[in-house]
Amino acid sequence: MEEKFDAIVVGAGPAGTTAAYLLAKAGLNIILLERGDYPGTKNVFGGVLYSSVLNRLIPNFWEEAPVERHVSARQWYLLSPTDALSFGFQSQEFDSPPFNNSFTVLRSQFDRWYAAKAEEAGAFLITSTVVDDLLIEGERVVGVRARRDEGELYADVVIAADGVNSLLAQKAGFREELKPEAVALGIKEVIALPTAVLEERFHISGDRGLAMEFFGEGATKGLEGSAFLYTNKDSLSLGVTVVLKSLFEKKEKSVELVEHFKSHPVVKELIKGGELREYQAHLIPYGNRTLLTGLCRDGLLVVGDAAGLVNPTLYYEGTNMAMASGAMAAEAILAAREEGDFSQRSLSRYQQRLEQSFVGQDLTQYRGLGRLMEERPQLYTSYATLLCRLAAEFLAVREEPRGMRERAMAGRVQKEMPDLWEAWQTVRRWYET
Numbered sequence: 001m002e003e004k005f006d007a008i009v010v011g012a013g014p015a016g017t018t019a020a021y022l023l024a025k026a027g028l029n030i031i032l033l034e035r036g037d038y039p040g041t042k043n044v045f046g047g048v049l050y051s052s053v054l055n056r057l058i059p060n061f062w063e064e065a066p067v068e069r070h071v072s073a074r075q076w077y078l079l080s081p082t083d084a085l086s087f088g089f090q091s092q093e094f095d096s097p098p099f100n101n102s103f104t105v106l107r108s109q110f111d112r113w114y115a116a117k118a119e120e121a122g123a124f125l126i127t128s129t130v131v132d133d134l135l136i137e138g139e140r141v142v143g144v145r146a147r148r149d150e151g152e153l154y155a156d157v158v159i160a161a162d163g164v165n166s167l168l169a170q171k172a173g174f175r176e177e178l179k180p181e182a183v184a185l186g187i188k189e190v191i192a193l194p195t196a197v198l199e200e201r202f203h204i205s206g207d208r209g210l211a212m213e214f215f216g217e218g219a220t221k222g223l224e225g226s227a228f229l230y231t232n233k234d235s236l237s238l239g240v241t242v243v244l245k246s247l248f249e250k251k252e253k254s255v256e257l258v259e260h261f262k263s264h265p266v267v268k269e270l271i272k273g274g275e276l277r278e279y280q281a282h283l284i285p286y287g288n289r290t291l292l293t294g295l296c297r298d299g300l301l302v303v304g305d306a307a308g309l310v311n312p313t314l315y316y317e318g319t320n321m322a323m324a325s326g327a328m329a330a331e332a333i334l335a336a337r338e339e340g341d342f343s344q345r346s347l348s349r350y351q352q353r354l355e356q357s358f359v360g361q362d363l364t365q366y367r368g369l370g371r372l373m374e375e376r377p378q379l380y381t382s383y384a385t386l387l388c389r390l391a392a393e394f395l396a397v398r399e400e401p402r403g404m405r406e407r408a409m410a411g412r413v414q415k416e417m418p419d420l421w422e423a424w425q426t427v428r429r430w431y432e433t
């Protein structure tokens, strides 16, 4: 007789493990399938885990989880090919629990720890197992086909948590092949640096850490995207992410993009003496353009990156959204189980809750900003360079009246950054009335 589970979760990333953890804790018979040799082995992200959901599920998780540092300060840089204009924020508040729910982590360690928590709760984790297909009877998803002996597994409900390339969301008919404008390519390096050097260089100590984001020609060679640098205990996570369409159009090579970023004078100093420990590449849902036509059907729910739930605006925020969606999927399944009804109608509670939550609201709100940035490629190219030029001009020490050069600077902004000029005029008018 075939074995039937209460739920099958495909993918032991933040989304899938959260769902598996909660369902197992509620006493359900759960199988968590992961293609990697262990959870996290193939998983790539920039490096900041956003953890308000996780802290709700496992209070003070950082006391036992393999976190690197809490993010005590954030900095944003505009890079011209040679110069840098920056601003940042740090707060004592970020240095005490819950540490602003932001921690640098290495996924190969974190995902493994988190999946072990799901196992402790009672989930049955099977690694080195690729799921190739959904089993569908009539309109209803009844299980999955995994690439192993006796690979047909059945359940009341399947959770597709198989990440940005989600084969299962595609098989379920929720989306077509990924389009180059709907995903960004992230290239990441982990660069080893002795802890003492790292702490002195970045002015941090203890468990305190720093998260830096970079925009402009010096960061991405003018491609739509950004770059990042995060501090771990004895390494740096550094990378560049660019929208795939932009990479194709400009015919750039991804490897050269990272080298370009690393060769910027400011970045070069920050990574000096470091040794390459890891090199990875991965896709990211971008600008809310991956949103699916639906997130559930009879017997199936889609969560996390598989559903396109990443906010790429100020920095990539995907982990918290993945965990939130995993938790909401689990809640919807528990409610469906009470009714003995795993139909699309019953499971659509998940989609409704998701849309009303911070996940749905943030993704909708920032969709417009994403479009605005897409329509203005100059934001990624000339603007950062020009703003650096203006800063240099403003700070230059010369024997001339300041008023003259300030008028010349205003003229340049008006001519070369008309939309910024317009925005500034609006603020001025508003201020003067």
Ligand SMILES: Cc1cc2nc3c(=O)[nH]c(=O)nc-3n(C[C@H](O)[C@H](O)[C@H](O)COP(=O)(O)OP(=O)(O)OC[C@H]3O[C@@H](n4cnc5c(N)ncnc54)[C@H](O)[C@@H]3O)c2cc1C
Binding pocket: 010, 011, 012, 013, 014, 015, 016, 033, 034, 035, 036, 039, 040, 042, 043, 044, 045, 046, 047, 048, 049, 050, 129, 130, 131, 132, 161, 162, 163, 164, 167, 185, 186, 187, 188, 239, 241, 282, 283, 284, 303, 304, 305, 306, 309, 310, 316, 317, 318, 319, 320, 322
């Ligand atoms: C370069 C880069 C930088 C990023 N930076 C950040 C950041 O700093 N902070 C942040 O919050 N987010 C960041 N993100 C986004 C974040 O990584 C994701 O939003 C998050 O990992 C999504 O979690 P998930 O569980 O949905 O998917 P994933 O983490 O991708 O997990 C999917 C899991 O499914 C498994 N899997 C896939 N297919 C199958 C299959 N067919 N069968 C079995 N198993 C399968 C995979 O091995 C994997 O374990 C970044 C992403 C990238 C690529």
